[in-house]
Amino acid sequence: xxxxxxxxxVNAILEQSRVEYPDECCGVILGKIGSDKPERLKxxxxxxxxxxxxEFDSKDLLALYRELDDNDEEIVVIYHSHTETQAYPSRTDxxxxxxxxxxxxxxxxxxxxxxxxxxxxxxxxxxxVTEEDVVITSIGK
Amino acid sequence: xxxxxxxxxxxxxLRPYTKNEKLVSADGASLSEVITSLNTNYPxxxxxxxxxxxxxxxxxxxxxxxxxxxxxxxxxxxxxGDSITILPAVAGGCM
Numbered sequence: 001x002x003x004x005x006x007x008x009x010v011n012a013i014l015e016q017s018r019v020e021y022p023d024e025c026c027g028v029i030l031g032k033i034g035s036d037k038p039e040r041l042k043x044x045x046x047x048x049x050x051x052x053x054x055e056f057d058s059k060d061l062l063a064l065y066r067e068l069d070d071n072d073e074e075i076v077v078i079y080h081s082h083t084e085t086q087a088y089p090s091r092t093d094x095x096x097x098x099x100x101x102x103x104x105x106x107x108x109x110x111x112x113x114x115x116x117x118x119x120x121x122x123x124x125x126x127x128x129v130t131e132e133d134v135v136i137t138s139i140g141k
Numbered sequence: 142x143x144x145x146x147x148x149x150x151x152x153x154x155l156r157p158y159t160k161n162e163k164l165v166s167a168d169g170a171s172l173s174e175v176i177t178s179l180n181t182n183y184p185x186x187x188x189x190x191x192x193x194x195x196x197x198x199x200x201x202x203x204x205x206x207x208x209x210x211x212x213x214x215x216x217x218x219x220x221x222g223d224s225i226t227i228l229p230a231v232a233g234g235c236m
Contacts, residue, residue, distance in 0.1 A: 024234060024235070026231070044231075048232075052234050052236045053233070053235075054232060054234055055230060055231070056232070058201045058203075058208045058230075059208065062226060062228065080233060080234075082234075082235040084235065085235045090234065090235050092233050092234050092236055093233035096199055096232045096233050097233070098230075099231075
């Protein structure tokens with residue numbers, strides 16, 4: 001299993017995580033249904049405004065799914081940042097993961113344990129975490 | 142008078158309960174009755190929505206465009222043709 005993603009989107013997520021620090025940042029990347037291609041970055045507001053938790057606002061969540069229906073898109077990637085721990089799914093992340101078809105991407109803003117460009121992707125299905133390779137394609141592709 | 146029939150949108154993760162149907166119908170004058178109706182037709186689904194008789198914290202249910210938490214939660218009332226959407230919260234964090 002592999003996540004293919006453009007450098008431009010990776011850069012935008014890393015930048016968002018720095019801007020929203022010390023809170024966790026979050027969002028999704030959308031793509032055409034069945035394509036498994038993350039093409040449209042959609043940063044979301046962390047309604048929890050917390051350094052240790054993120055949650056999409058319930059109204060934003062409904063609006064997001066309506067938008068997907070209208071555009072024949074689906075959620076290809078769900079991402080968030082960890083502020084002081086490594087970019088690996090926590091128990092909380094695992095227990096709330098509820099999109100079996102999505103890639104769960106984590107970044108970390110803690111430089112001591114994570115290189116600044118750390119960007120890791122996982123599948124989380126029925127409580128089981130599987131890390132996958134990330135292939136970054138050049139800007140503009 | 143029979144209970145109103147409403148349509149219910151099922152999220153991907155709960156579709157194993159509905160034989161992969163994305164849209165199902167259910168009967169009930171309140172959200173609580175609708176969940177009972179769903180659980181009768183799709184055994185096990187009710188348990189994924191409720192915990193100790195309350196709506197699970199990380200399940201969002203909407204009637205038309207409104208989060209049921211602002212409409213009385215399980216006692217929210219329904220009329221024929223209402224559309225219910227079930228969405229698991231997107232949440233997590235380092236703790």
